Amino acid sequence: MKSMWLAFLTIALVAVLADVGLDYAGFSSQDVTSSPSVRLD
Amino acid sequence: MTPRTFLSLIAMLALMAVPLSPATAQDAPVIDRSATGGATTLEDILLRQQGIKVDNTYRRDATGNPELAAPIQDQLGTLGGVSQSEDWQALRYNTADVTVSSRVPAAEVIMQDSGMAWQKFRSGPLLTYGGWLLAGMLGLLVLFYLVRGRIRIDGELSGRKILRFPAVERFAHWLLAGSFVVLGITGLIQLFGRYFIIPLIGHETYAPVAIAGKWVHNNVSWAFMVGLVLVTVFWIAHNIPNKHDLKWLAVGGGLFSKGVHPPAKKFNAGQKLIFWAVIVLGFSISASGLSLLFPFELPMFAVTFEKLNALGLPQLIGLGELPTTLAPHAEMQLAQLWHAIVAFLFIAIIFAHIYLGSVGMQGAFDAMGSGEVDEQWAKEHHGLWLAEVKAKSAKSATPAE
Numbered sequence: 001m002k003s004m005w006l007a008f009l010t011i012a013l014v015a016v017l018a019d020v021g022l023d024y025a026g027f028s029s030q031d032v033t034s035s036p037s038v039r040l041d
Numbered sequence: 042m043t044p045r046t047f048l049s050l051i052a053m054l055a056l057m058a059v060p061l062s063p064a065t066a067q068d069a070p071v072i073d074r075s076a077t078g079g080a081t082t083l084e085d086i087l088l089r090q091q092g093i094k095v096d097n098t099y100r101r102d103a104t105g106n107p108e109l110a111a112p113i114q115d116q117l118g119t120l121g122g123v124s125q126s127e128d129w130q131a132l133r134y135n136t137a138d139v140t141v142s143s144r145v146p147a148a149e150v151i152m153q154d155s156g157m158a159w160q161k162f163r164s165g166p167l168l169t170y171g172g173w174l175l176a177g178m179l180g181l182l183v184l185f186y187l188v189r190g191r192i193r194i195d196g197e198l199s200g201r202k203i204l205r206f207p208a209v210e211r212f213a214h215w216l217l218a219g220s221f222v223v224l225g226i227t228g229l230i231q232l233f234g235r236y237f238i239i240p241l242i243g244h245e246t247y248a249p250v251a252i253a254g255k256w257v258h259n260n261v262s263w264a265f266m267v268g269l270v271l272v273t274v275f276w277i278a279h280n281i282p283n284k285h286d287l288k289w290l291a292v293g294g295g296l297f298s299k300g301v302h303p304p305a306k307k308f309n310a311g312q313k314l315i316f317w318a319v320i321v322l323g324f325s326i327s328a329s330g331l332s333l334l335f336p337f338e339l340p341m342f343a344v345t346f347e348k349l350n351a352l353g354l355p356q357l358i359g360l361g362e363l364p365t366t367l368a369p370h371a372e373m374q375l376a377q378l379w380h381a382i383v384a385f386l387f388i389a390i391i392f393a394h395i396y397l398g399s400v401g402m403q404g405a406f407d408a409m410g411s412g413e414v415d416e417q418w419a420k421e422h423h424g425l426w427l428a429e430v431k432a433k434s435a436k437s438a439t440p441a442e
Binding site: 016037 | 142143145208209211212213214215216218219220223256257259260261263264267268335336338409410411412
C-alpha cells in the first residue's frame, strides 16, 4: 500500500508545484491577459 | 455559427450520427427583399421564428462600401462612407477592424453567437445524458452484484504469493487513479454545482467550494497526465491484442458464470479494453484539458475539422463540411463540451473498473494493493501469465552449467 500513499502524496505535490511553477513562468491569468502597460503588483 | 450547426458539430465530435431535421436539410428559402431595399423583411423574421434557416449573407455582407457611398455633404452621406448600422453589422459578424489593448486573442471578438447554443447544450443534453449515463452504469453494477454476487476464487487458496505488479507500476497506477478520482469529483462539482449543490448549500457556501474545486482540477491534471504517460509506457506492450482475447471474450471472461476461467496473459481482454479506453479517452481529455488550461492559446477544433473534412467523414454522415474558421470563444466552448463528453464516458467505464477491482472480485485489489496475489487467483484469472512467471523463475533458479 506504500506505493498508493506515495502516489497520492505525489499528486498533491505536483499540484502545488504546477500552480507555483506556472505562475513563476508567467502563465498566471493576470500575466497572460494584461497588456505590457499594466502594472500587476 | 447557428445553434443548429453548433449542435451538429458536437454530434460529429461525439461520433454519433444525428439525423438532421428537415429545416436544416432543405435549402434556405429564397426571399425577395426588393421592397426593403435589401434589408430584413417580415418573411425573414417569420421564418426565423419558425426555426427555419435563412441565408443571412444579405446582412453579413452589408458592412458598407465607402467607394460607392454618398459623399458626407449629401443628404444621405455618412462619416467614412459607412453608416452606423453597417458598422454594427461588421461588429456583429466579426469583420470589423477592431483594435484592443488586451493581449487575449478573444478580446478582438466583440460579438460571438455560439455562446447561447453552448450554454443550452451544457445545461441541457450534456447534463441530462451524462447524468443518466453515470446513474445507468451504477445501476447496472448494482444489478450485476445482486445477480452474480462477488466473483470468488473457485479453488482453495494456495497461500503462496506471487508478485503481479512491482512497486513502480503500482505507483503509476495510483498516480493516474488518484488524480482521476479527484478530477472526476471536482469536474462534476463544476458541471452540476449550479443545479444540484447551490439549491442545497446556497451560493455563499458553494462559491469557495467551486473556486477550490477549480484550483484542484486545474493543478491535479498534471499528475493525471504524468500517470497516463507512465501507465502507457509500462503496459502498452502487454495490452496488444492476441488470439486468447477472442476466447476470453467468447465466454464473457467467466464473469457471468462460476467455474469458467478462460486463459489470459498478464492482462485479459476485458482489462485490455479498459486499458485502451483509458489511453484513447485519457489523451483526448488531456488535449482538450490543455486547451482549457491555456485559454485561446491551444485551439484544436478548427484544425481537427479541417482534417476530418479532408477525410470526408462529416460529409459521410450528412453533416456537410464542418467550419474550419472558428471564433476563439467557439474553440473554447467546443473544448469544454468535448472535455465533458469524454469525461462522462471515462467515468462510466472507470466505475466498472473500480467495481471489479474492489468489491466485485475476490483478490483483485491485492494486485494493486500489496502487489502480490495468491497463486490460485492468478491460475484462475491469468493462467498463461502464471505459467510464464513460473517458467521464468524456474529458468533463473536453474544453476548455470
